[in-house]
Amino acid sequence: VAGLYGGTILERFRHPRHLGELEDPHGVHEDVNPLCGDRIRVEVRLADGDEVGTVRYRGDACAIALASADLLAEMVEGRPVREALAVDRDTLLRALGSEIRRSRLGCVALPLGVFRAALAGAGAVSR
Amino acid sequence: LTLGERVRGDFPILARRIDGWPLVYLDSAATAQKPRPVLEAVQAFYEHSNANVHRSIHTLGEEATELYEAARDRVRAFLGARHREEVIFTRGTTEAINVVAHSWARRALAEGDEILLTEMEHHSNLVPWLLLARERKLRLRYAPVTEGGRLDLAAFDRLLGRRTRLVAVTHVSNVLGTVNPVAEIVERAQAAGARVLVDGAQAAPHLPLDVAALGVDFYAFSGHKLGAPTGIGALYGRREILEPLEPAFGGSEIIKEVWLDRVTWNDLPWRFEPGTPPIAQAVGLGAAVDYVERLGRAAIAAHDADLTCEALARLAEVEDLALYGPREAEDRVGVIAFNLPGVHPHDLAAALDAEGVAVRAGHHCAQPLHRRLGVVGSTRASFGVFTTPGDVEALVAALRRAHDTLGLHPTHRTEEGS
Numbered sequence: 001v002a003g004l005y006g007g008t009i010l011e012r013f014r015h016p017r018h019l020g021e022l023e024d025p026h027g028v029h030e031d032v033n034p035l036c037g038d039r040i041r042v043e044v045r046l047a048d049g050d051e052v053g054t055v056r057y058r059g060d061a062c063a064i065a066l067a068s069a070d071l072l073a074e075m076v077e078g079r080p081v082r083e084a085l086a087v088d089r090d091t092l093l094r095a096l097g098s099e100i101r102r103s104r105l106g107c108v109a110l111p112l113g114v115f116r117a118a119l120a121g122a123g124a125v126s127r
Numbered sequence: 128l129t130l131g132e133r134v135r136g137d138f139p140i141l142a143r144r145i146d147g148w149p150l151v152y153l154d155s156a157a158t159a160q161k162p163r164p165v166l167e168a169v170q171a172f173y174e175h176s177n178a179n180v181h182r183s184i185h186t187l188g189e190e191a192t193e194l195y196e197a198a199r200d201r202v203r204a205f206l207g208a209r210h211r212e213e214v215i216f217t218r219g220t221t222e223a224i225n226v227v228a229h230s231w232a233r234r235a236l237a238e239g240d241e242i243l244l245t246e247m248e249h250h251s252n253l254v255p256w257l258l259l260a261r262e263r264k265l266r267l268r269y270a271p272v273t274e275g276g277r278l279d280l281a282a283f284d285r286l287l288g289r290r291t292r293l294v295a296v297t298h299v300s301n302v303l304g305t306v307n308p309v310a311e312i313v314e315r316a317q318a319a320g321a322r323v324l325v326d327g328a329q330a331a332p333h334l335p336l337d338v339a340a341l342g343v344d345f346y347a348f349s350g351h352k353l354g355a356p357t358g359i360g361a362l363y364g365r366r367e368i369l370e371p372l373e374p375a376f377g378g379s380e381i382i383k384e385v386w387l388d389r390v391t392w393n394d395l396p397w398r399f400e401p402g403t404p405p406i407a408q409a410v411g412l413g414a415a416v417d418y419v420e421r422l423g424r425a426a427i428a429a430h431d432a433d434l435t436c437e438a439l440a441r442l443a444e445v446e447d448l449a450l451y452g453p454r455e456a457e458d459r460v461g462v463i464a465f466n467l468p469g470v471h472p473h474d475l476a477a478a479l480d481a482e483g484v485a486v487r488a489g490h491h492c493a494q495p496l497h498r499r500l501g502v503v504g505s506t507r508a509s510f511g512v513f514t515t516p517g518d519v520e521a522l523v524a525a526l527r528r529a530h531d532t533l534g535l536h537p538t539h540r541t542e543e544g545s
Contacts, residue, residue, distance in 0.1 A: 010532070013474075036473060036489050037503045060503055062471035063533070104473070 008071070008097045013063035018073035020056040027122025031114045033106050038065050040111050042073075042118045050124070052076045052084045057111065064096070064104050069111035071095045076115070081124045085116065130430040131515035134422065137162040138513050148483025151521045156301055156329060156462045156509030157487050159354045161415075168414035169356060172407045180406055181380065181397070195406050198413030199396070205416045206346065206363050207337035212395035213369065215362040216404055220328040221251040223347035223362035224295075226399055227324055228255040229375035231345075231368065232293060235322075238264040241290040243321070245270045245278055245307075246499050247300040250492040252326045256295060266290070272499055276303040276452040276459075284315065291321045298330035302493050302505065303452030304435070304462035306334065313342045322368070328352060332511065333431050333460040335424040338363050350408065354512075355415035359408035362399070369395055376401045419512070427512055434510050435461045438519045445526050451500060461510030464491070467526075470533045472504040478529035479506075484522055 025043035032039045038061035047053035055073040059066050071092060076084035089109045093100060100108060135141055138160045143150045152160055172194060178187035180195045196211075203214045217223040236242070242256050246269050260267050268291075270283040278296075287294070294316040299306050309325055316323045324345040330336065331348040338346045345368075349360040374381045374392060378401030383391040392398045419427060436456040442448055442465060451464045467475055476488035488506045490497050497504055508522055 014534070037494070038471075039503075062473040064474075104477075107473070 008095065009063055009067040012067035012070040016066065016070045018056055018070050018077075019058065019066075021058065022054060022056050025056075025118075025122075027118040027120070027124065029114050029117035029121055031110070031117065033061075033065075033110050035106055036062070038062060038107065038110060040065060040069055040114045042069070042111065042114045044115070044118045044122050044124075046081075046122055046124055047078070050081050052079055052081060052119070052124075055115065057114075059111075061110065062104075062107055064100065064107040065110050067096060068092050068108045069115075072111050072115055081119065084119065088112070129433070129515060130422065130426060131434070131513050131518070134162070135513050135515065137164070137418075139163060139166070141513060145483040145485075146481065151482075151484040151518045153508040153510065153514070153518060153522060154485045154487050155332065155352065155511035155514070156507065158351045158357065159332060159511045160513065161354050161356070161411075162418050164418050165354055165356070165411050165414045169407050169411045172410045177407070179403055191406055194410050194413070195404065198409040198416075201413045201416040202361050205331075205336065205420070206348075206361070207339050208363050209339050210366050213363055213366050215364065215369075215396045215399040216409055217347075217360050217362050217399075218358050218405070219349035219351065219360035220326060220347045221255075221349075223345075223360055224252055224324065224326065225255050226362055226375040227345050227347075227364070228259050230372045230399065231322075231364075232259055233263065234373075236263055236265055236292050239266065239290060240292045241266045241268055241288065242293045242295060243268050243270060243283070243286055243291050243316075244295050245283075245297065246272045247278070247303060247305065247493065247496050248295070248297055249301050249326060249328065250494070251328070252295055252297060252324075253495070269495075270296075272303070272496065275454070276300075276305055278305070278307050280308070280311070283312070287315060287319045287321065289319075291316070291319055293322050293324060295324040295326070297326040297328075299327075299333065299460055299462070300452070300493075300496070301329045301462060302464045302491050302496055302507065304459040304464075305452055306330070306458045306460060308458075309341050309343065317342065329460065329462060332419075334428055344368055350412040350415060353412070353415050354418060355412035356405075356408040358405045359412045361412075366395065369399075372398075374398050374401065378402045380404070422512060430512065431461045431510055432456050434514055434516065434519060435459060435463070437516060438463055438508070438510075438522075441519060441523045442526075445523060446530060448526065448530075451505060461514070462507065463509070464505040464507040466502055466505050467530055467533070470529070472506045474533055475506045475526075475529055478533060479522070479525045482521070482525045482528070484525045486522075 022043040027044040030041035040059040045053040057069040176190040178191040180192040271279045322344040327348040346363040351357040449466045453459045472488035489504045
């Protein structure tokens with residue numbers, strides 16, 4: 001199955017690096033995509049100096065959403081909160097490297113919204 | 128040659144290629160492809176007879192009215208209704224059910240009354256009742272689905288009570304493919320003093336229908352799943368039930384006389400068709416009905432049963448594939464939902480699409496049923512008159528390759544989501 005599932009998406013889906021839970025997260029959020037019922041949960045721990053520490057996720061979601069979550073976690077870990085919040089859908093689309101159809105853009109964006117809400121829950125956004 | 132192989136040439140869209148692969152269209156339950164006679168009827172209407180109906184004195188107006196009303200006569204015969212007054216054109220099944228909710232149920236049902244539904248209903252036959260229940264303080268009850276994917280009739284009997292005023296049930300499940308025993312349901316419901324509404328959206332394309340013999344009070348279906356254009360369908364209602372009802376929606380067409388302070392209603396069936404109707408679409412529906420009658424409704428049902436039998440056997444051989452609905456082709460139609468564990472339905476559908484195989488994936492507007500099945504969604508293959516054994520073969524081969532590529536992987540489930 002080339003194209004959509006070529007390269008990064010399939011690789012991340014099969015070998016996720018940030019899948020899981022955290023022992024004592026500072027922020028946790030979970031949300032669904034109303035169009036397809038996909039569900040993603042993101043847990044965040046902050047590090048010293050306004051940095052994102054560790055990010056873990058779980059999801060009942062498609063490969064695109066899960067790969068997007070995995071890449072997002074990788075991009076933001078160890079980064080200042082301000083920079084982590086600057087990661088947007090286009091950043092993820094570039095990293096996923098596949099041509100994503102309009103109908104699946106919501107799958108890419110779902111983890112992003114959940115991650116930002118988890119950060120807000122950790123009190124990171126107002127800091 | 129099978130029926131599908133004989134008629135494929137009637138469907139221009141089937142000549143399309145998807146990324147170089149021949150189109151294998153297995154999404155007829157969402158909407159069927161359109162045969163050439165339907166396309167030609169719609170085009171001929173616009174090129175030769177287009178005008179508004181029921182109000183133009185000129186020649187085109189007369190022709191348009193005749194064509195529109197002739198389509199109604201074809202739909203009457205298609206449904207097995209006794210009288211043309213019993214056939215109301217609507218935008219489709221959803222609108223037809225809403226007309227019953229607004230015109231009949233809202234006035235006939237009172238606080239504490241019950242509507243008996245089933246766990247396998249499409250949102251179209253759930254949400255109108257959820258809305259009405261909230262407004263009129265009604266109680267909704269749900270007959271469960273058995274492990275084998277059939278309606279639990281014993282539970283249905285227990286739930287059918289003194290307060291049940293309406294039984295609203297799908298004729299055929301759009302996920303499980305199960306054909307519900309409508310005649311039996313009607314008998315029990317009417318003995319208990321309840322009216323019966325049947326959602327025929329998935330039944331009309333697969334099964335011969337006879338609403339008079341079934342004894343249903345209301346029957347709803349959509350033209351586009353039968354090969355007609357979108358935006359046209361029909362509500363059948365028994366004449367004696369419709370006769371005293373007021374319109375669901377206000378507007379022109381539905382009136383006899385209008386004063387500044389009052390109005391009298393038009394006769395049946397126009398009382399329920401406000402505004403300019405979808406005329407060309409109705410003409411297309413008439414042509415679609417002619418087309419399926421020409422193929423033969425019994426021949427279509429036999430074709431569907433053969434394909435379903437073949438598909439159930441072949442799909443059962445695909446490693447790890449979980450199939451939903453009855454395992455036997457008996458009392459079910461060619462609507463087959465499945466899952467590859469660990470593979471999201473949208474990923475599976477995208478993988479199949481990459482080989483030209485078009486299927487539906489998601490909750491199919493039946494979220495309560497999927498919750499009952501313990502899954503978020505499923506992938507669904509569904510058959511039309513143009514489906515061939517070769518299409519089933521292509522599906523199975525594409526599924527095998529998707530299994531190899533997407534495979535089984537550690538589950539990603541959230542606790543809340545499971």
